Amino acid sequence: MKIVIVGAGIGGLATALSLEAAGFRDIEIHERTTEIRGLGVGLNLLPHAIRELTELGLDDRISTLGVAPATLSYMNRQGQLIWSEPRGVEAGYRWPQLSVHRGRLQLALRDAVIERLGDVIRLGHRLIDVRTGDHGREIARFENADGLKVEAEGDVIVGADGIHSALRALRYPAEGAPPWSGLTLWRGVAVVPEFLDGRTMIMAGDPEQKFVAYPLAAEPGDAGARVNFIAERRGTGSPDADWNRSVDPWPIAALFEGWTYDWLDIPAVISAAEQILEYPMVDRDALPRWTFGRTTLLGDAAHAMYPNGSNGGSQAILDARTLAFHLATEPDIDPALAAYEHARRPAMTELLATTRATGPERVMQIARERAPEGFADVHDVISAEELEEVANGYKRAAGFHPSTLNERASLSAVRA
Incomplete structure (x- = not known):
């Protein structure tokens, strides 16, 4: 089975590594930019993402890239504490949370892809079209840095090309710019x-x-x-x-x-x-469908969301692992893509709505509404039970409540 990935960001690179771990070797990544420069600023990898990177054998190299925060604290404008909670292993997870520079993470994943799969990244390739060929395989058409047209044929095409996804635009041409x-x-x-x-x-x-x-x-x-x-x-x-x-x-x-x-x-x-x-x-509206034929969307291309909750990059990694799991364990490509979408799209639709409602940061909104000038004791404004429910409700929606994550079965699988 040949798999073509569009985009060499966090999601696309994690997809290639997940597929390789599941026993797939015929993989190509096509990236629009002519150089992977490792740009960006910081991001947080939540415990559910660190679990997946650990199971991919990347924990040692990823752990050196960042700092594991022990606490997350929400304050009002006056700097008064509204809510504080432990994070990572201090919160009972088997895996830490890690704050990293996005560019350093991308370069580390790129290096791992090259080590495990070889020269599979095609730079300067901008997706312009996808069609189904005579034998049922998907054909992606790219324009390279020299303006030449290049085609890549695959059994599966994965659009991991970000919030301005070219594959998403081909499937939803009237969607327009992100709101x-x-x-x-x-x-x-x-x-x-x-x-x-x-x-x-x-x-x-x-x-x-x-x-x-x-x-x-x-x-x-x-x-x-x-x-x-x-x-x-x-x-x-x-x-x-x-x-x-x-x-x-x-x-x-x-x-x-x-x-x-x-x-x-x-x-x-x-x-x-x-x-x-x-x-x-900006973000993207939830979609009614990610998969068309044997093409599907992943990461920000499928569900770009506000950074409330620090979850975008982590969810792209979860997408990648889930897709690889179902391609390895289902009897054919079509039920595999259907199972991937069934597992991820409804959950991401709910999570997107939660982030639009400010996610776990809702405690800051409540404090502002009830005590705009500050407070003597936060529990005069918000009860401990209400604070805990906001925090735990978001963890459940995002799939990283400690008990849920620690007890969930592994997404590691090797194709028969």
């Missing part, structure tokens, strides 16, 4: 004094304005803690912003004037950024 939430994100990395215990991820603010920060692995020469941050505000920016556009940090820092606490100076963190990239906060 904008009205929020703009500014993402960056800064080296600053260590805050709290050095292993805490914080979210401060509410749905109108928010700041997120968590530590990353140190690099040589760092004179402090290397921190990834996301600054977010509604009503500023544009849905048409270039996602790779670098902006001046000073106006962004000014938006957070007064957000200075005894444990973190937020304007100072923003001002210290090596670079700030501006992103419109």
Whole structure:
């Protein structure tokens, strides 16, 4: 069986590694860019994703890339604690959570693909069409960097080409651009004094304005803690912003004037950024169908969602493992693709709706609505039971409640 993957991001590379582990060797990855440069800022790999990477034999190389946060804390604009919970192994998981630089993760997965499968990545290939050939195989047509047309024939074609997926656009040509939430994100990395215990991820603010920060692995020469941050505000920016556009940090820092606490100076963190990239906060509407013939969607191409809950990259890895499992265990391709979609699409439809409702960050919204000027005791505003239900409800929807994840059967399988 030959499998063609469109896209060499986290989802596409994880798909190739999952397929190889399941006994598939005839794999090609076609990537639009002419170089995999390992761009981006930080992301969080939640325990369900670390479990899959561990079962792929990648835990040693992935663990060196980041920091395992022990705590996640939600604050209001005044820096008062709303809710705090342990993360990773401290929360009872068998696997940690890991905060990593997205680019370093992508390069590590790329290297693993080359080691295990050889020269299977085709760079500078932009998907322009897919059709079914005379013998029932799918034929993907690409334009390469020289403008030449190149075809790749496969038994299965997987669209893992991101929120602006070309394969998705071929299947849903009237869909248009991703809908904008009205929020703009500014993402960056800064080296600053260590805050709290050095292993805490914080979210401060509410749905109108928010700041997120968590530590990353140190690099040589760092004179402090290397921190990834996301600054977010509604009503500023544009849905048409270039996602790779670098902006001046000073106006962004000014938006957070007064957000200075005894444990973190937020304007100072923003001002210290090596670079700030501006992103419109967009997602994609849930789809009624991912699979057409023997082509299917995966990761952001299938279910791009807001970063509420830090779950996009982790869910792409879950998609990859689930697809490989069903291709290995079902008797034919068509029931395998149907089983993959049945396992993943309804769950992702529910999760997408949850992230639009701010996911676990809903506790910040409740605190803002009930006590906009702050509180003496958070339980005067929100009961402990309500806080716990918001947190646990999101974990259940995302598939990483500790008991669910620890007891779930493995997705490792080898084709007969």
